[in-house]
Amino acid sequence: MASHITGSQVSLREANMALLFDAITKYGAMTQVELAENTGLSSSTVSILVRRFVEEGTFTTTDTIRSGRRATLVSIARKVGIGVGLYIGRSQLSICVTDFSQTTLAYHDHPLPFGHKPDSTLIQALRLIHETIENIGASVEEISAIMVAIATPIDWKHQQIGVRGILPDWDDVDVVAHFAQSFQCPVFIDNDANASAIAESKRGVGVDYPNFLYVQAGDGVGSAMFINGALYRGSMGLAGEIGHVQVDPFGDICVCGNRGCLDTVVNEQRLVSVLSITHGSLTLDDLIRRASDGDAGCRRVVSDAAVRVGTVIAQTCISMDPGCIIIGGALCEAGDVFMEPLRQSIQRLLFPDAVEPILIISSPISSTSVALGAALSALELAPTGN
Template identity: 50%
Template structure:
């Protein structure tokens, strides 16, 4: 009985630690009283957790004042050098802030209006970045890099949209120049699937894998291809754009201008339209929520989409021979409803006599992956540059 009690206390303590860390990541530095109010934990519990996690270098504290009284401000401990990852998609913007050790210090997401325009969206992004740094008590001089993940194909030569019209109004946008001028740090741009794949490679479900395919099934479908531990973009950056593989020569016209692309049968507008008669107006988030609540019609729609996607992913796997396939994006949060049909499709479509069946794994960061991978790359590139510079200096001294 004592052993069970100890186990229960340990589980409760770990849950409280996780709640405390998540609260600070979401809302920034807070006093111990504010943490108690936001978490529902007692002030004594908060005080003990802050002390223990401070000794483990997970949290830092400083003195402040609230309403004229002295208080203890609690924030996440961080290593020198901060990186921002910014995801900009059709419907939302997401920010992840990490330090040099990839510790997540803060994260935010904002809904974006339909056909949002660059001027207002980029202004909101810059304000969000500055407010996020302020919320953790960091100065602008601590920011060392900023990477932007776009929910669209990106030309790796120009760092702009590779296909006009994919994000309406965003063609020929110089994102690198705009953010570099605003923050005076190195800036990079890539597509969301590549960054999400890097997040899974760095500290996700694919850690330790050298070759894998990451499938990002969101409001459209794309893939990030990792070969020898590095993203494979191809000549122009369009490698992995499986959403624009033709699956129906007589199908609907795709936003890219071709006919019958995979996205025309599995993107958000198509999936929710199939439910309009029985379920009325829905968003992709509504669909996924209904799937996870057991709605049979919604589960069927997602399972059918998994089969269509699996047919295309199978061809990609035959071409690059990955160790595993990782599933992310919002459809990846539906668990076995999406994963099992896709796994069965790969099993049927790949070499039948293969010694080892293709393993399909759920992403550890199905939603935050693009922004998180971008943030990691923002600090990694700077650290690699410093390491190379130090090595060169040592060789010449």
């Protein structure tokens, strides 16, 4: 009988320790008072378990101030492992390094030339990882996992590019193998919208919504769906590719091979070309800046893009019924010039007698969310015990 009680006590202690670890992994560094509030454990139990974790080297504590009072901040010790997130975009290379407490240890953006080639870009990415890890005083042996987010559909099941032709020259590149040869840790790839949605679920608006739709609108359109607190990938990992929903059956041929996809009307080249006669040569950033500054022509182009995107979002919402729609990407940086017509076009096509309208909000972490989400996802996928 005594051994049964001891075993039960051990199981309870392990369960409580798991509660603490999961809370800090999910929400980041917390004070002991906050840990007690979030786990439902008593303050004395939290104190005992934190002391045990610190002795084991799993947790570390630092002094902090909360509401004017001294408090003990608890975080996961960095030696447990770090996650590296890389974002290879059409014109951008970004890196984010986080630890298991979700603390961002480093973040950097680097421009890439239009039409950048895989060989030079991957060499630059390797160099960037080594430099960043060295700069934070860590070693590559501490890396628990690497996630590479790429601006193209990814076949999650087979960890390879899922739709050929969208990111020129990358179709036959084995991205996972390239990094796995240089680092002794698991390497994964995902698309940029999924990575951003993961960041939103952990550090952004999505924290409070188990069911939300994330939409990335800029040089093309992508999305990701969180259903019941988990990213929905579909059978091959290609769920959420709303940029390839047809909006014009007689429209331009898309890079995916179909005709009239949303991406054929909402992409940098198409948007700025409409203004070429009146405004000369513009970039997407120029267009967004001028629209925000009140340029009538630029505002019209951004507004028209919002209506196009909103129409497809509404169709997705009727099937998915999200509690929240989070908008990221370059176009949301135009503020209400983009967001208001987007909201109107979505609400106009949803059920008019719904009890309450869907919350539609621009992401406050959009500029960093891809690499951040990739880093957080890497740690989720890393084998335990590192």
